[in-house]
Amino acid sequence: xxxxTIYHEILKESNLSATRFRINTLKEIDMAGRPISRNELxxxxxxxxxxxxxxxxxxxxxxxGIIENVDPEGSGYFVMKYGKKAHTQHHLxxxxxxxxxxxxxxxxxxxxxxxxxxxxxxxxYLLAKGTCEACSTKT
Amino acid sequence: xxxxTIYHEILKESNLSATRFRINTLKEIDMAGRPISRNELxxxxxxxxxxxxxxxxxxxxxxxGIIENVDPEGSGYFVMKYGKKAHTQHHLxxxxxxxxxxxxxxxxxxxxxxxxxxxxxxxxYLLAKGTCEACSTKT
DNA sequence: ATGTTTTTTGCAACATAGTTGCATTTTCTA
DNA sequence: TAGAAAATGCAACTATGTTGCAAAAAACAT
Numbered sequence: 001x002x003x004x005t006i007y008h009e010i011l012k013e014s015n016l017s018a019t020r021f022r023i024n025t026l027k028e029i030d031m032a033g034r035p036i037s038r039n040e041l042x043x044x045x046x047x048x049x050x051x052x053x054x055x056x057x058x059x060x061x062x063x064x065g066i067i068e069n070v071d072p073e074g075s076g077y078f079v080m081k082y083g084k085k086a087h088t089q090h091h092l093x094x095x096x097x098x099x100x101x102x103x104x105x106x107x108x109x110x111x112x113x114x115x116x117x118x119x120x121x122x123x124x125y126l127l128a129k130g131t132c133e134a135c136s137t138k139t
Numbered sequence: 140x141x142x143x144t145i146y147h148e149i150l151k152e153s154n155l156s157a158t159r160f161r162i163n164t165l166k167e168i169d170m171a172g173r174p175i176s177r178n179e180l181x182x183x184x185x186x187x188x189x190x191x192x193x194x195x196x197x198x199x200x201x202x203x204g205i206i207e208n209v210d211p212e213g214s215g216y217f218v219m220k221y222g223k224k225a226h227t228q229h230h231l232x233x234x235x236x237x238x239x240x241x242x243x244x245x246x247x248x249x250x251x252x253x254x255x256x257x258x259x260x261x262x263x264y265l266l267a268k269g270t271c272e273a274c275s276t277k278t
Numbered sequence: 279a280t281g282t283t284t285t286t287t288g289c290a291a292c293a294t295a296g297t298t299g300c301a302t303t304t305t306c307t308a
Numbered sequence: 309t310a311g312a313a314a315a316t317g318c319a320a321c322t323a324t325g326t327t328g329c330a331a332a333a334a335a336c337a338t
Contacts, residue, residue: 017304017305018306038295052296055295
């Protein structure tokens with residue numbers, strides 16, 4: 001089963017049409033192996049990619065539970081949910097302001113249960129910003 | 140000493156001109172008593188308020204250390220820093236998606252020290268979203 | 279208090295991010 | 309493979325944030 005067929009299967013399992021656009025999008029997200037931004041996706045998919053179609057498909061893939069947006073505050077960072085070790089929501093994400101990459105820091109987690117009663121929590125994010133080791137050591 | 144004079148003094152201490160715009164802006168932020176968004180500020184200051192001037196002044200007031208943006212990820216929530224109990228950065232903020240108000244949840248704090256070495260941390264945020272008690276109980 | 283200098287304001291224009299509607303194309307189904 | 313259903317790509321629009329500059333306001337020296 002080649003790569004194209006894998007994503008075809010994933011889409012079919014969620015009752016989504018296996019369009020070329022969706023297959024290419026999933027392939028790029030999966031190959032990145034880390035949460036990837038819309039802008040980086042645009043670059044990988046080709047600069048002539050339609051912005052609207054990308055927005056709509058990323059939203060649709062999130063709704064279907066195939067991918068996940070781990071940083072809905074900014075412009076979004078998307079990661080595969082399917083078939084990988086669960087990308088649990090409540091660890092820290094570190095965004096490098098230089099290279100724009102997002103790192104998962106599993107050493108720091110949040111405990112929603114300590115939020116006072118009365119608040120109806122829908123989402124919970126831990127985010128740090130700064131420069132990663134690679135960017136910090138550049139001259 | 141009336142209210143206007145108080146803000147005049149605060150501005151002068153930071154070597155900022157005590158303009159009507161800045162005094163009104165500080166008054167609204169102070170009266171809110173909680174972190175207030177740019178949009179809410181615009182409403183309070185009057186819909187004919189210039190967007191550019193508001194952006195520039197909020198930035199300037201932050202730079203001067205008079206106010207603080209507790210959510211620089213989204214569109215920003217501003218709170219008085221001066222003369223109040225310190226608004227420490229590392230507790231959770233809860234944003235109500237219905238009324239757009241931001242609540243400080245001091246029960247949950249983050250521990251930056253657990254971030255692995257190599258990462259050069261500049262900022263650190265904890266954010267939850269959902270509905271607050273008032274909005275949750277509305278029909 | 280008044281005139282001069284400096285800073286701030288308000289406007290026009292621009293840039294980026296995200297959304298909506300719709301005709302055309304692609305994918306699905308029988 | 310033909311018709312039905314869904315997705316794509318385009319134009320246009322909204323919201324958010326930024327830059328440059330002339331006019332107005334504030335600060336300052338006299």
